[in-house]
Amino acid sequence: xGIQRIExxxxxxxxxxxxVRFFEDFGLFLVERTDEHAVLESLTAQTVHLDTAPTPALxxxxxxGNTLREIVWGVDTKNELTRLVTGLRHDxxxxxxxxxxxxxxxxxxxxxxxxxxxxxxxxxTPRPANTLGAVHRRNTxxxxxxxxxxxxxCHVALNIPKAGKEEAVAFYTDRxxxxxxxxxxxxxVFMQASGDDDQHTFLLCHRPxxxxxxxxxxxxxxFDDVIxxxxxxIERGWREARKLGRxxxxxxxxxxVHAPCGGRVEYAADMDRVDDxxxxxxxxxxxxxxxxxxxxxxxxxxxA
Numbered sequence: 001x002g003i004q005r006i007e008x009x010x011x012x013x014x015x016x017x018x019x020v021r022f023f024e025d026f027g028l029f030l031v032e033r034t035d036e037h038a039v040l041e042s043l044t045a046q047t048v049h050l051d052t053a054p055t056p057a058l059x060x061x062x063x064x065g066n067t068l069r070e071i072v073w074g075v076d077t078k079n080e081l082t083r084l085v086t087g088l089r090h091d092x093x094x095x096x097x098x099x100x101x102x103x104x105x106x107x108x109x110x111x112x113x114x115x116x117x118x119x120x121x122x123x124x125t126p127r128p129a130n131t132l133g134a135v136h137r138r139n140t141x142x143x144x145x146x147x148x149x150x151x152x153x154c155h156v157a158l159n160i161p162k163a164g165k166e167e168a169v170a171f172y173t174d175r176x177x178x179x180x181x182x183x184x185x186x187x188x189v190f191m192q193a194s195g196d197d198d199q200h201t202f203l204l205c206h207r208p209x210x211x212x213x214x215x216x217x218x219x220x221x222x223f224d225d226v227i228x229x230x231x232x233x234i235e236r237g238w239r240e241a242r243k244l245g246r247x248x249x250x251x252x253x254x255x256x257v258h259a260p261c262g263g264r265v266e267y268a269a270d271m272d273r274v275d276d277x278x279x280x281x282x283x284x285x286x287x288x289x290x291x292x293x294x295x296x297x298x299x300x301x302x303x304a
Contacts, residue, residue: 002084002177004117004195006153007074009216010049010058011261013066019050019261025236026218026257026265027149027229042218044152045120050261057095059105067262068213071110071156072101073176074117076195084114087175107168108160108211112176117195122151126222148229150218154268157203157214160188165206178202181274182249184283190249192274199250199272207286213263215256219271223253226267230255245293254290 013019020038024030028040028048038050051069058069075081085102088094094104101115128136160168169189172178178191181200188205192198205214220226227244234240241256241264252271256264 001076002080002194003073003114003201004076004193005074005119006046006071006156006201006216007115007117008047008049008072008113009068009153009156010051010054010070010072010111011066012054012058012061012069013050013052013261015260016050016052019066019259022238022260023048023050025147025233025238027147027220029149042150042152043120043122045118046153057097057103059109059111062109062211063213063262065262066260068158068216069111070103070113072113072115073193074119075114076117078116081114081116084176088114107164107171108158110158110211124151124221127224145224145228147232148220148225148267150220150267152219153216154198154219154271155201155203155217157205157216159208159210159212159214160204160206161211162206162209165204169204172202172204180280181278182281182283184249184286187286197273197275199274199278215264215266217252217254217266217268220267220269222269226253226255226269229267230257233257243294245290248287248289248291251291 011019016036016038020030020033020040023040028042030038030040032039036052040048054069061067061069075084085094088104092104094102096102101113103111103113106112127142130137169180172191173180177194178201179194180189181192182190187207188203190200191202193201220229230240230244239258241258242254244255246253250271252268255267259265
C-alpha cells in the first residue's frame, strides 16, 4: 500500500530544555536525551526529534529560527520502500543512514525521509458516553483526566510559496502516492497517504505564500482529552493558538498550542475516516475554518 503514517519528525531548535518541557507537558514520553539532542515518542512509537545541532545531512531550514527540518514517512513493506526510493533517485539525491532511513528533500526544501513503519499497538479506550437511548456508562462517575497523552501524530501541515505550488503537490501525489482529498484553490491541498484512512494525513498550505511549518496534529482518544490537554498546557504556562472548535475539513475537534520548536501543535479527536470511494472535493472558495468554535460572553458580562 505504501506510506502508512508519519514515523518521525525533526526540529532544529535553540533551547533544548524548553522544547523538552513543552513536549513532556503535551503528553509525549522522553526516551533519549543528550546535551544537544532529545527524542520523545507517542503511544504508538512515533518520535519527535529535537536538535540544537542538526546533522549537516539535513537540507537547510526553509525559514529562520526554530523550525521543522524533516518528516520521515513510514512505509508498509521493504518492496514498497525500495520502489519509492528508486523513483526518487531519478531526479534527486537520496542518502541512507545507519538506521535504514532514506533522506532527501521535497520541491520546497523540506527534508523528507522514508523508512519501514514500526507501529506499536496502543490501548485505546475512549470514555463511554451517555445519551437518551444509548447508555454506555452506568454507576460509574467520570474522573478527571487532568492531561492528555497523544496516541499518534495524525497529520502535518506545511506552508509553501504560491509560486510552484502545483509542483510541490505533485511531488507527494505522483512520487509518494498521496491522493488529494480536498483541493481548496485559494488556500491549499489536503492529502491522504495511501495506507491511512484519516480524511487527511498532510496539508500543503499556500495561503501565507511562504515556506515554514504550520502545525502537527496529534490524535487523542476523545473530546475530553482535547479540552483537558489544552487546559493542562495553559496551566503549565504555554500559549493557546486557537479556541476550541471543530474543523470543517476533516470534522475533527481541535485545540492548538504555540510550540517553541516552531509552528503549532494540535490536539485532535474524532476525525473523519474515508476510503477509496471518497471522491476528491474541489473548492473554488475557501470553506469556513471550523463548523463551530467556542464562544463565551461570560468575561464581558462579569461584574467589575
